[in-house]
Amino acid sequence: xxxxxxxxxxxxxxxxxxxxxxxxxxxxxxxxxxxxxxxxxxxxxxxxxxxxxxxxxxxxxxxxxxxxxxxxxxxxxxxxxxxxxxxxxxxxxxxxxxxxxxxxxxxxxxxxxxxxxxxxxxxxxxxxxxxxxxxxxxxxxxxxxxxx
Numbered sequence: 697x698x699x700x701x702x703x704x705x706x707x708x709x710x711x712x713x714x715x716x717x718x719x720x721x722x723x724x725x726x727x728x729x730x731x732x733x734x735x736x737x738x739x740x741x742x743x744x745x746x747x748x749x750x751x752x753x754x755x756x757x758x759x760x761x762x763x764x765x766x767x768x769x770x771x772x773x774x775x776x777x778x779x780x781x782x783x784x785x786x787x788x789x790x791x792x793x794x795x796x797x798x799x800x801x802x803x804x805x806x807x808x809x810x811x812x813x814x815x816x817x818x819x820x821x822x823x824x825x826x827x828x829x830x831x832x833x834x835x836x837x838x839x840x841x842x843x844x
Contacts, residue, residue, distance in 0.1 A: 713737045718748040719763040728761055731829050735836045745769030745777050764798035764805055775810050782812030795819060816844045
């Protein structure tokens with residue numbers, strides 16, 4: 697639907713967004729992959745920050761969804777890891793967009809200060825997958841339009 701609207705408005709096919717889903721729970725990764733794929737995104741998954749960074753080094757991603765609470769390299773550590781990598785070897789646009797996706801209340805999470813990453817949204821799993829699907833549509837549309 698987003699692609700059709702984009703093509704209708706601009707007369708061009710929108711670029712497929714490459715999204716890296718970082719979550720240690722396979723069920724969550726699967727649901728996010730299905731939601732994002734239905735919006736025309738190309739999706740890869742990683743189960744922790746270390747594997748996410750390795751995948752980022754090999755492929756370019758436009759966006760990253762990031763679980764905050766993971767046993768190995770959780771959200772905070774992953775953001776610091778990516779920021780350190782970017783400071784040593786700048787990423788393509790030096791400003792990877794990320795979306796925190798957590799079962800925790802958004803008011804309890806304070807991301808570390810990062811210079812080379814940009815927080816775009818927060819998807820709260822406890823609000824339900826239908827809500828996240830709705831938020832994802834809005835976030836992807838705004839990102840494709842350059843609003844975010």
